Amino acid sequence: MAADETDARAFSDDHDWLDADHPREECGVFGIFGHPDAAAITALGLHALQHRGQEAAGIVSFDGARFHSERRLGLVGDHFSKKSVIDQLPGMVAIGHTRYSTTGETILRNVQPLFAELAGGGFAVCHNGNLTNGLTLRRQLIAEGAIYQATSDTEVILHLVARSKRNRFIDRFIDALAQIEGAYAFVGMTNKKLVGARDPLGIRPLVLGRLDGHPIFASETCALDIIGARFEREVEPGEVIVVHETGEIESIRPFPARRPRPCLFEYVYFARPDSVAGGRNVYEVRKNIGAILAAESPIAADVVIPVPDSGVPAAIGFAQASRIPYELGIIRNHYVGRTFIQPTQSVRELGVRLKHSANRAVVSGKSIVLVDDSIVRGTTSRKIVSMMREAGARAVHFRIASPPIKHPDFYGIDMPDEAKLLAAQMGLEEMRAYLGVESLAFISIDGLYRALGEPGRDNAAPQFTDHYFTGDYPTPIADLVGEGAKQLSLLAEAS
Structure with missing residues (x-):
């Protein structure tokens, strides 16, 4: 195995055992375009987008004559x-990219941006x-006859172009673009x-x-804020925007208009709280989720405690709506990083304590409401509940700021x-027993839609992509049938 593959596997393992109970970043x-400090500005933008991918980062620049590329495993900083x-x-x-691998192994040749010399010149x-x-x-x-260098699905676009x-x-x-399906x-x-x-x-x-005056593309508005840039607008679904050599911006809409269905998990978990998505402030949406969760599943308790950091805004909303005091009963260690590259089993078992520790003074003797954004496998949630018990919690009630995740993405x-x-x-009662809590409740799918300002989910024409809750996949998934399914399985085994 090549050195970059060995390092990547170790890095990936480190994060898997520390954070196995949340969806992994995108x-x-x-x-x-046109800025004399383009690479430095891009690096700052990637810093703001670090939460979206923590395995690798890369930047490609063009100096008027040559393309330059730096791609590294690890954090932007x-x-x-x-x-x-x-x-x-x-x-x-x-252009720059911060990566969490969803297709393809975490090895250096998969780190983006990808670059190729085409007949008309370089393309990154x-x-x-x-x-x-x-x-x-x-x-x-x-x-x-195509020759692939990487296992990332992004390389497909290079070949098609x-x-x-x-x-x-x-x-x-x-x-x-006309030949690809999915999300991009x-x-x-x-x-x-x-x-x-x-x-x-x-x-x-x-x-x-x-x-x-220099145009910028970014995944989230928080990347504009960090560099003092002005938000102009969202790139519309199906839109292609071209910034020409003159600085002129051309908007092209090459495909028939479809009803937009942005990803609900951007609001639940992925987007930074200070970002604005679809005209909605993400922090306010998450507070709304907490308030609706409190109305749907009220409970008498002494204190509301977030599972940091992603559960914080929803916990604030829950506490305000239920008029139960909000306290930091769990303290997160933000500096775990890559402390243990290949931990022993005993260290793995203590992994949750490296990342979270109980604030005993807040928890001891109290009936608490734990608020988290989601439950995936349930492993980390179960350990956090156990930690609350050990810190003296009299009763633990779990409230989840998303519906149950029942389907893969x-x-x-x-x-x-x-x-x-x-x-x-x-089922709900089985999950409650498995987690070891007095009560467990998730926000309803309609409640989640109401938190975003919708009257509820329009089942005939859903306003968002929500298949992980509902099983309603918005596009065909060719890779799950026939030979594609076999390749997907083999790739998963290799990763």
């Missing part, structure tokens, strides 16, 4: 805070999301253009901003299959 993309690295990325155009691209026919297309392209018979680059890019937010660059594209349903987010969220999803295997 990815973050960023791009800027581990590498791209260094002047020596930024100095290797000259130019006034740059990065991707947030997952192509649900990516493996099917990969199999077809390899049969036709390269093989297109269209003349102009943007037409070749759109031709490639692409940011790409050539020697003359910066381009952003969002899938027709708007499942994955992408926004357009400006810094001193294929659009860019790393979520286990149904056999490993607690809610897919157990």
